[in-house]
Amino acid sequence: MSFTVLLAAPRGFCAGVERAIRTVELALDNRAAGDERPVYVRHEIVHNKVVVDDLRARGAVFVEDTREIPVGATAVFSAHGISPVVRDEAVARGLVTLDATCPLVSRVHAAVLRYAARGYTILFVGHAGHPEVEGVMGEAPQQVRLVQTVAEVEHIEVPDPSKVAYCTQTTLSLDDVSAIVEALRRRFPAMVGPEAGDVCYATQNRQEAVQALVRQHKADVVLVLGSPNSSNSNRLREVAETDGARAYLLGTAAELDPTWLARAQRVGVSAGASTPEHLVEALIDRLKALGASDVQTVETSVEDVFFAPPPMRRAEGAALPITVDSLHDDGQNGRDSHPRR
Numbered sequence: 354m355s356f357t358v359l360l361a362a363p364r365g366f367c368a369g370v371e372r373a374i375r376t377v378e379l380a381l382d383n384r385a386a387g388d389e390r391p392v393y394v395r396h397e398i399v400h401n402k403v404v405v406d407d408l409r410a411r412g413a414v415f416v417e418d419t420r421e422i423p424v425g426a427t428a429v430f431s432a433h434g435i436s437p438v439v440r441d442e443a444v445a446r447g448l449v450t451l452d453a454t455c456p457l458v459s460r461v462h463a464a465v466l467r468y469a470a471r472g473y474t475i476l477f478v479g480h481a482g483h484p485e486v487e488g489v490m491g492e493a494p495q496q497v498r499l500v501q502t503v504a505e506v507e508h509i510e511v512p513d514p515s516k517v518a519y520c521t522q523t524t525l526s527l528d529d530v531s532a533i534v535e536a537l538r539r540r541f542p543a544m545v546g547p548e549a550g551d552v553c554y555a556t557q558n559r560q561e562a563v564q565a566l567v568r569q570h571k572a573d574v575v576l577v578l579g580s581p582n583s584s585n586s587n588r589l590r591e592v593a594e595t596d597g598a599r600a601y602l603l604g605t606a607a608e609l610d611p612t613w614l615a616r617a618q619r620v621g622v623s624a625g626a627s628t629p630e631h632l633v634e635a636l637i638d639r640l641k642a643l644g645a646s647d648v649q650t651v652e653t654s655v656e657d658v659f660f661a662p663p664p665m666r667r668a669e670g671a672a673l674p675i676t677v678d679s680l681h682d683d684g685q686n687g688r689d690s691h692p693r694r
Contacts, residue, residue: 354614354643354644355644355645355646356614356617356618356619356620356644356645356646357618357619357620357645357646357647357648357649358619358620358621358622358637358640358641358645358647358648358649359566359570359572359619359620359621359622359649359651360621360622360633360637360648360649360650360651361559361562361563361565361566361621361622361623361624361651361653362562362650362651362652362653363555363558363559363562363652363653363654363655363656364559364562364622364623364624364628364633365578365624365625365626365628365629365630365633366626366627366628366629366630367553367554367555367626367656367658368555368656368658368659368660369432369455369456369457369458369553369555369626369660370399370432370455370626370627371660372432372453372455372456372660372661372662373398373399373431373432373453373455374398374399374404374408375662376398376429376451376453376662376663377392377394377398377408377413377429377451377453378408378411379451379662380392380413380427380429380451380665381408381411381412381413383665384412384427390425390426390427390449391412391414391423391426391427392412392413392414392427392429393413393414393415393416393421393422393423393426393427393428393429394408394413394414394415394416394428394429394431395416395417395418395419395422395428395429395430395431395435395439396415396416396417396430396431396433396484397415397431397582398413398415398429398431398432398453399431399432399627400579400580400582400583400584400586400625400627401579401580401583401625401627401628401629402580402604403604403605403628403629403632404627404629413429419439419442419443419446419448420442420446422446422448423446424446424447424448425446425447425448425449426446426448426449427448427449427450427451427665428443428448428449428450428451429450429451429452429453430450430451430452430453430454431453431454431484432453432454432455432458432627433454433455433458433483433484433485433488434454434455434458434459434461434462434484434485434488434489435452435454435488435491436487436488436489436490436491436492437491437492438491439488439491449665449666450665450666451662451663451664451665451666452663452666453662453663454488455523455553455660456660457523457551457553457554458485458488458489458523460551461489461520461521461522461523461551462488462489462492464518464520464547464551465477465489465492465493465497465520466492466493468493468496468518468520468545469492469493469496469497471516472513472516473496473516473517473518473545474496474498474511474512474513474516474517474518475493475496475497475498475517475518475519475520476497476498476500476509476517476518476519476520476537476541476544477489477490477497477498477499477500477519477520477521477522478500478501478519478520478521478522478525478530478533478534478537478550479499479500479501479521479522479525480501480522480525480584481499481501483522483524483584485522485523485524485584486499486522489520489522498511500519500533500537502533503532503533503536506533506536506537506540507540509540511541514541514543515543516543517537517541517543517544517545518544518545518546519534519537519544519545519546520546520547520551521534521547521550521551521552522551522552522584523551523552523553523556524552524553524556524584524585524588524626525550525552525556525584525588526560526588526591526592527550527552527556527557527560528592528595529588530550530552531550534546534550554656554658555585555626555656555658556585556588556626558653558654558656559585559589559623559625559626560588560589560592561653561654562623562651562652562653562654563575563577563589563592563593563596563621563623564592564596565651565653566593566598566621566623566651567593567596567597567598567621568596569651570619570621570651571619572593572598572619572620572621573598573599573616573617573618573619573620574598574599574600574601574613574614574617574619574620574621575589575590575593575598575599575600575601575620575621575622575623576600576601576603576609576613576620576621576622576623576636577589577590577593577600577601577602577603577623577624577625578603578604578605578622578623578624578625578628578632578633578636579602579604579624579625579627579628580604580625580627580628581602581604583625583626583627583628585625585626585627586602586624586625586626586627586628587602589602589623589625590602593621598621599613599617601613603636605632605635605636606632606635606636606638606639609636609639609640609643611643614640614643614644620640620645621651622636622637622640
């Protein structure tokens with residue numbers, strides 16, 4: 354069996370994920386430098402088991418409920434964002450906090466607050482149960498309504514059809530968002546919201562790269578590295594399947610079933626935004642052992658985005674002096690990616 358590997362670019366870590374992981378690492382570094390407080394992380398910092406296990410091995414303690422964090426401890430909030438209820442819990446427990454919420458998710462939170470203050474009903478396109486969705490909807494629970502499918506659009510009732518806004522989860526499929534938003538606009542012509550939705554640059558770039566693997570480069574099979582609970586990784590698999598490839602989501606190279614490669618001439622490889630590059634390298638090595646004769650990179654855009662880590666704060670909002678200078682940046686700086694021409 355001989356086949357060509359088509360390696361998607363961009364793939365793997367996005368700026369928001371890098372920022373979140375670095376935030377936990379800096380908190381652990383400060384502990385090693387003399388801060389004796391254990392470092393707690395509320396929810397998985399990013400949705401990747403390998404990343405979480407590595408940070409846990411370095412001393413991070415992962416919990417799902419703020420009430421599991423001891424009073425006065427150091428707590429990191431995950432990249433997916435949190436609701437005001439969680440912030441209130443942190444204040445009540447006197448926690449020292451680092452908010453690793455991706456700045457692009459924070460932008461959605463801010464939009465919901467703006468629309469809510471103006472009396473709008475906000476239709477939020479997302480997946481129930483995802484932590485990003487729970488955090489955003491928690492900003493204005495009486496005014497935000499979740500929309501998951503086109504079919505649900507016809508059953509939505511709002512107090513005032515002339516005051517409707519929409520926002521979207523950042524990690525959705527572009528095609529799914531487009532279809533739902535189009536249906537919402539037909540139902541509520543006066544609806545306001547972002548022209549292209551809130552799907553983030555990294556999600557969009559990775560989906561477009563996978564589409565190029567299948568549409569332009571005719572990949573028969575697409576392998577997506579990512580954890581089962583990673584929304585953006587699952588969307589990459591779905592995008593590849595929609596375009597006609599056989600697509601599989603796997604956490605590590607060890608999960609690769611050689612039968613997936615049967616009759617394949619071109620095998621596409623991508624990775625979700627929370628997947629480290631060393632997992633990609635291990636998968637390429639496994640594919641070479643199984644007969645890959647060539648590895649070609651398919652680059653569709655170049656990313657040049659950086660978000661600095663957040664400041665460490667007491668729960669009531671006062672910034673704390675700590676040893677790493679970069680932590681004092683507000684975390685909002687960044688530059689857009691641009692397509693490869």
